Amino acid sequence: KIAGYIRKAGKQVLLSRVSAYHKDLNETMLADKPDCAIVLGGDGTIIQTANDLMTYDIPILGVNLGTLGFLAEIEENHVMDALDRLFIDDYRMESRLMIQGNIHYSQQHTGRYENTTGYSLNDIVITRKGFSRIISLGIYVNEELVDNFQGDGVIISTPTGSTAYNLSAGGPIIIPRSSVMVITPICPHSLSPRSIVVPAEDTVKVVVGKSKKTQEAEATVTFDGNQVYELGTDDIITINKSQYDTKLIKLNQTGIYEILRSKLSNNGD
Amino acid sequence: KIAGYIRKAGKQVLLSRVSAYHKDLNETMLADKPDCAIVLGGDGTIIQTANDLMTYDIPILGVNLGTLGFLAEIEENHVMDALDRLFIDDYRMESRLMIQGNIHYSQQHTGRYENTTGYSLNDIVITRKGFSRIISLGIYVNEELVDNFQGDGVIISTPTGSTAYNLSAGGPIIIPRSSVMVITPICPHSLSPRSIVVPAEDTVKVVVGKSKKTQEAEATVTFDGNQVYELGTDDIITINKSQYDTKLIKLNQTGIYEILRSKLSNNGD
Amino acid sequence: KIAGYIRKAGKQVLLSRVSAYHKDLNETMLADKPDCAIVLGGDGTIIQTANDLMTYDIPILGVNLGTLGFLAEIEENHVMDALDRLFIDDYRMESRLMIQGNIHYSQQHTGRYENTTGYSLNDIVITRKGFSRIISLGIYVNEELVDNFQGDGVIISTPTGSTAYNLSAGGPIIIPRSSVMVITPICPHSLSPRSIVVPAEDTVKVVVGKSKKTQEAEATVTFDGNQVYELGTDDIITINKSQYDTKLIKLNQTGIYEILRSKLSNNGD
Amino acid sequence: KIAGYIRKAGKQVLLSRVSAYHKDLNETMLADKPDCAIVLGGDGTIIQTANDLMTYDIPILGVNLGTLGFLAEIEENHVMDALDRLFIDDYRMESRLMIQGNIHYSQQHTGRYENTTGYSLNDIVITRKGFSRIISLGIYVNEELVDNFQGDGVIISTPTGSTAYNLSAGGPIIIPRSSVMVITPICPHSLSPRSIVVPAEDTVKVVVGKSKKTQEAEATVTFDGNQVYELGTDDIITINKSQYDTKLIKLNQTGIYEILRSKLSNNGD
Structure with a gap:
């Protein structure tokens, strides 16, 4: 669904759900130099993707499928809104060491x-x-x-x-x-x-x-x-x-301190 | 040497240096119901012996061969003095949970x-x-x-x-x-x-x-x-x-807080 | 209201809301040897009362007016039920060091x-x-x-x-x-x-x-x-x-670990 | 003594032992724009001096009179050697936030x-x-x-x-x-x-x-x-x-990790 929406917009984006999945895509899709990689999953999946894409310098947008994470930028139901903002370049890039x-x-x-x-x-x-x-x-x-x-x-x-x-x-x-x-x-x-x-x-x-x-x-x-x-x-x-480094796409949905407070009060779950 | 000194005193004591050693002794020596087990070694060896002797209710005297320990009661060069005190019943028994x-x-x-x-x-x-x-x-x-x-x-x-x-x-x-x-x-x-x-x-x-x-x-x-x-x-x-429980023979050489302070200032080594 | 309910039951109970209040009562009411002291307030008030009543050996029932506490046994709206259980001796006494x-x-x-x-x-x-x-x-x-x-x-x-x-x-x-x-x-x-x-x-x-x-x-x-x-x-x-010691009346409404988990997930507030 | 040695070398250096002492000096001596301030004392005295001299941009050399410190660079008995190295510009400057x-x-x-x-x-x-x-x-x-x-x-x-x-x-x-x-x-x-x-x-x-x-x-x-x-x-x-910022003169006598290890094993005294 997300892939279709992106394709309609004529953009080249790499989708990764699980590491197994995008392993196959590496060769062919990365050759097309996608503008960004949208990662569906928790912080673990995003970190995995960051490692896989490291040498390609492709920014990552994390989409949270489960509990609140530190790296995922948006909730699943805000993906389309997020894509619209990406298309009009309304985002910030954060470089991570x-x-x-x-x-x-x-x-x-x-x-x-x-x-x-x-x-x-x-x-x-x-x-x-x-x-x-x-x-x-x-x-x-x-x-x-x-x-x-x-x-x-x-x-x-x-x-x-x-x-x-x-x-x-x-x-x-x-x-x-x-x-x-x-x-x-x-x-x-x-x-x-x-x-x-x-x-x-x-x-x-x-x-x-x-x-x-x-x-x-x-x-x-x-x-x-x-x-x-x-x-x-x-x-x-x-x-x-x-x-x-890893470049994360930030749409300023949630500040890091807000995530921290939320994690703290849930005992880190 | 220690064994000889004890034998002269006509007492029955179990000596254990390493677990491998006293494993062989278990059957025969424990049958004689030794009065106490003298363990030469660090806290690890004493704990090992405590486990092995658990069901026999034999008190343990730990003799420290290396660095200061929490369980070993005396230094190696004080063994003979310690034995003399044991022979005249000049000691305290400490029960450990x-x-x-x-x-x-x-x-x-x-x-x-x-x-x-x-x-x-x-x-x-x-x-x-x-x-x-x-x-x-x-x-x-x-x-x-x-x-x-x-x-x-x-x-x-x-x-x-x-x-x-x-x-x-x-x-x-x-x-x-x-x-x-x-x-x-x-x-x-x-x-x-x-x-x-x-x-x-x-x-x-x-x-x-x-x-x-x-x-x-x-x-x-x-x-x-x-x-x-x-x-x-x-x-x-x-x-x-x-x-x-484990019964430790205490001769009050070093208090627990003194050992703690010593361990603390050596970063626990 | 609580006082009236108790009086109807013909029992002698000490009520304390704030320390200032029961200070006046000490002389007269304590002379009557009340069966228990019902403390309305947070852990702070209960501790204050425990200190005041220390020498009288009167058990304390803490009634929580605010946030969950470690010492208060019941919520405000369960007071009457709690009293009924007290009257038929359906409670446990916990001695606190x-x-x-x-x-x-x-x-x-x-x-x-x-x-x-x-x-x-x-x-x-x-x-x-x-x-x-x-x-x-x-x-x-x-x-x-x-x-x-x-x-x-x-x-x-x-x-x-x-x-x-x-x-x-x-x-x-x-x-x-x-x-x-x-x-x-x-x-x-x-x-x-x-x-x-x-x-x-x-x-x-x-x-x-x-x-x-x-x-x-x-x-x-x-x-x-x-x-x-x-x-x-x-x-x-x-x-x-x-x-x-301090004697607390326990009606087993909430276990200590449940209170701890609740406190932990609220960051101790 | 130190002052004399410096004067012979024709340099202008500010000496501070206790805060009370150099308070008097501020007006007159600082007007001469000393090349560096030599502080005799513990970390506390050095921090005090750093605050006093802040706006003058004068580098500080800490001379340790007591126990090992994090800011003092040299021991008291190495002061003359240190001065010699200062005079021939054999030192490193460390800027502290x-x-x-x-x-x-x-x-x-x-x-x-x-x-x-x-x-x-x-x-x-x-x-x-x-x-x-x-x-x-x-x-x-x-x-x-x-x-x-x-x-x-x-x-x-x-x-x-x-x-x-x-x-x-x-x-x-x-x-x-x-x-x-x-x-x-x-x-x-x-x-x-x-x-x-x-x-x-x-x-x-x-x-x-x-x-x-x-x-x-x-x-x-x-x-x-x-x-x-x-x-x-x-x-x-x-x-x-x-x-x-505060500029510290470093002569690389002792590395920070060596000081840390020393402090750790002395329980921070």
Whole structure:
């Protein structure tokens, strides 16, 4: 239905409902350089699409099918109105910082794994895996040691991701226009579980340490809760601001503080 | 060496260094009803021994081989002095609350698994497993709904366990003589990550909910960080004060607040 | 109206709407040994009444005139039903732990002040006063040093008070039947702001330290947010379980967890 | 001694030990446009000097006389070395964000008070005053309502101030180069005590609400823990990035993370 309405208006727009669906479209439809991608779904679907379209520089309009989200801009029943506003260029574009994590496997793992890079609109999470009770992580900012961390893991989050896992782990809310990243420990063995906010231009480095019991670290790094890689002792993840960003189409339906208050009073559901 | 000293004194004492070691001893040595078990090792080894000896009602003297612990009573080089004090009955016995968790598998799992019971001196932890991002748990106290929890999991801790994983997850410190349990959420999706302290006589019930993505919950329950069972949707863990407790031999070397201050200033290492 | 209904039933009940009102009644009405006190008002009024009636051992029925409270048992429009249930003895009595704080002024202050004792159903709060930025407090449990605290102050709370100021300062929720007190720091200068839960039988001692700037501490101790005393350097507050308790009449209208969930989703309003 | 050494080198430097001391110097010495101000003392003295010198654009070198600080760059016994490096221009200048708060008194107060502006290198703190238990504050960012806050107060902190009162109240650590402010509630009545990080270009507005009991708010606003103004109902504080900043002379003796780790392991003393 939405597709038909757009076609009548003679515009080229990419529709994505679920990741499986638009995977097929990538090749053909993206070749036509659509003006924007309309994503039907929750924040998860929008983040997935942001990752898929990252290199194409296509702005995204999120359409909320379920509960109120931080990224979806409009409710389902306002789609047509929204399209009309898009057609007459009555909207604002908001650029959202993305981060990238480069995995450098230590010599002992390089036979098995290839160094790789992942991208995140929300967060990069390094956690213990399986039955290892505690993980040791060396955390550095601009090559300066921040802390030798012991606990469940660490989250490096963008402002966009600050209201996701970072918030559950006790981190601060960061308004998206802030040009920073936040490092938040997950269940630290230490008693000082404070988040550290660093300029987006800084480089965060996480070095996987030895586990006490097995002498072999069991860890994973997860990009946007989706892409998962296994890590072992001495593997290094280097995290930087990405050259890519995500452009969100804003129609100013709901302010971020209004969404926050609503989420707060619903206990985050 | 310690064994020789004890033998000379004509006393019957169980020595345990690592769990593997005293496993062999169980049958024969425990038959002799030793007066106490001397555990050489950290808090982890003491907890392990407490679980192994639970039904035998044998008091434990923890000898610290490494860093300061909450359960170990003496340093390695004070063992002989400690033994002398034991021989002349110059010590105090401290009873530590243990909890038990009964796993009731839902009908769909009862073919595969048998209902079972685990015991903990520290804590019973129910967490998400593998790549499921969020777990849903129904938490009840005395059959009254406390909360429908979403997040990484929940800890039910004894006072003894309050300085372990509970503390990492933001829970309060509970002085061991308090007759309570504490329920602490791990990275709750909600914004109100508060621990709830309940009388030790209450019954805590945790019901595993459906996961959003797979529709099949992937969870585990872990007793004292050691015994692990897999859980699925609708499985239930019922947690009560155990009929067993752990008796620790106290020689009043170091007070709990002194240990706490020391741990605090070392960031818990 | 309520009074008339009760009189018809031939019972003796104390009605209190505001503290000013029942102050006059104390002498005459209390002489008649009323069976119970019906308090119309919020949690604040009930706590006030609990303090006033403490020594008379009269159970209290809280009638909620405003928003949902933790202590008020019934809504205004259910008063008559509640009375009927009282008349046929269809209710449960819940005993709530109270604490008492003895103020021992140091020699330099004893000329000006007299040692005194205050009682609390909720909490005893020691805070910095006026423009002193930080207060130093020595905190002891059973004469063992817990910590030399620096910050805004400290709360010693009963289980009943755990959902009041203690909760705002980051402390845990404690179910009323638990026989414990909780010590919660307010904005501690240290990075380890953890509450400590101690058995109700323990004795908490707080010693006012020297302030950095003025060399003369400016502090206050407040009982149930109402009775306030000024403190100076070396003054000592000793806190114990009180011989008195507060008896609440429970008609099981709303469970504590239901109230908690309701409060949580309204952000505590 | 230091003064002599500098004079020999023919440089013009302002020395400040305590605020009382350099107050006298302001008129005469500042007329000579000193190249830098050497401040002997803790972080408090440096912040005081930063406020005093704000409009003169004179860089500050902090010399630590006591415990390790976040702002003092060198220890007392390295002063001469430091001066030598200053003389040969071997140093880095670090600009620190300052904020300003404009107090607009409501009509009912404008007879008594004059609208005024305060500046802070650390923080602007609005708190309840005296015996009012709870303060109500409307908090806005860029005229959008963030929250109607109830509790002890709110801190608006610069990155420099994030390790001061903000940290005690549970706020995140913010690395000074980050161009943000952080809003941290103090003991919020609500259960969601999260800090909000906003771009430094945003405008934070705090409106003093009515207190429940007295109908007349009793509040104060404090600039850098030093300058204090009383506030009443409907008074407004508008907080912005200041046109002034503080320039710190950095000799890279100790990195910020090293200071943080040191502070953490000493519990912030």
